[in-house]
Amino acid sequence: MTSTHQNVSAPPPAERKAYTPLTAAIDVEACFSLLEGRWKLVILFHLFGGKVLRFSDLEKCITGISQKMLAQQLRRLEADGIVERTVHSQVPPRVDYRMTPWGQQLCPALDSLLKWAELREQYSIQ
Amino acid sequence: MTSTHQNVSAPPPAERKAYTPLTAAIDVEACFSLLEGRWKLVILFHLFGGKVLRFSDLEKCITGISQKMLAQQLRRLEADGIVERTVHSQVPPRVDYRMTPWGQQLCPALDSLLKWAELREQYSIQ
DNA sequence: CAGTATCCTTAAAGATACTG
DNA sequence: CAGTATCTTTAAGGATACTG
Numbered sequence: 001m002t003s004t005h006q007n008v009s010a011p012p013p014a015e016r017k018a019y020t021p022l023t024a025a026i027d028v029e030a031c032f033s034l035l036e037g038r039w040k041l042v043i044l045f046h047l048f049g050g051k052v053l054r055f056s057d058l059e060k061c062i063t064g065i066s067q068k069m070l071a072q073q074l075r076r077l078e079a080d081g082i083v084e085r086t087v088h089s090q091v092p093p094r095v096d097y098r099m100t101p102w103g104q105q106l107c108p109a110l111d112s113l114l115k116w117a118e119l120r121e122q123y124s125i126q
Numbered sequence: 127m128t129s130t131h132q133n134v135s136a137p138p139p140a141e142r143k144a145y146t147p148l149t150a151a152i153d154v155e156a157c158f159s160l161l162e163g164r165w166k167l168v169i170l171f172h173l174f175g176g177k178v179l180r181f182s183d184l185e186k187c188i189t190g191i192s193q194k195m196l197a198q199q200l201r202r203l204e205a206d207g208i209v210e211r212t213v214h215s216q217v218p219p220r221v222d223y224r225m226t227p228w229g230q231q232l233c234p235a236l237d238s239l240l241k242w243a244e245l246r247e248q249y250s251i252q
Numbered sequence: 253c254a255g256t257a258t259c260c261t262t263a264a265a266g267a268t269a270c271t272g
Numbered sequence: 273c274a275g276t277a278t279c280t281t282t283a284a285g286g287a288t289a290c291t292g
Contacts, residue, residue, distance in 0.1 A: 021171035031239045045147035092273040102249035109242040116235040123228035218253045
């Protein structure tokens, strides 16, 4: 045991990348472009927490989405490593979707955006 | 003093809003729409940390931006309460921009997105 | 200096129909 | 069930010129 009170198996030094205004903006924009499709966020919030849903489940719980858009957004989320797609070879076909481990980590990041939005009221009390 | 070990001047209970997948998605999308203009993020990252810049300063430090786009994005950021605009009545005109207190709070939220992006490598080591 | 005003281009999304 | 394929609409952004 070390002499500190810290967790013995503390994570590595957590060296952060260095950013300029430009590179920070570029990297945040990259995140946005991963997430900003018309239906991506609803899809993600339905999958957060380890949920596994079929194409038809998503179709049912997201009102207003078309098959074209659902498929398109899922393809992009999959290509970007945020969502995982599993095809079960059977008839009729069964395909389901879940978050990747990295995708799941999005949750706290989006939550801090929500916290920021909630903060607005406190600053707008005139 | 209370019988707990908590900080005496602890912040209010911090009751969080309750979200469904749909409302969470809507609220995050609202954040995105505040931030997703073509040049907004570069502008913000140049203003973070209390910096105060003139229109022409921003024009100089953001390569490629046109006056039209700079003015447009600034107008929206101002209308959304993220940036503050001050007009000094003098000739030639002098206008400067800074973050609002609420806008400044964006910094940690965007930082957690950057952290998420940095995480990607750790998960993609195959 | 700090902007507007116009015109043009182009991607994203919607509607709809079809299929292994 | 789980998708594609087409066609059309629309809004964001770029280029360029002008102004109090």
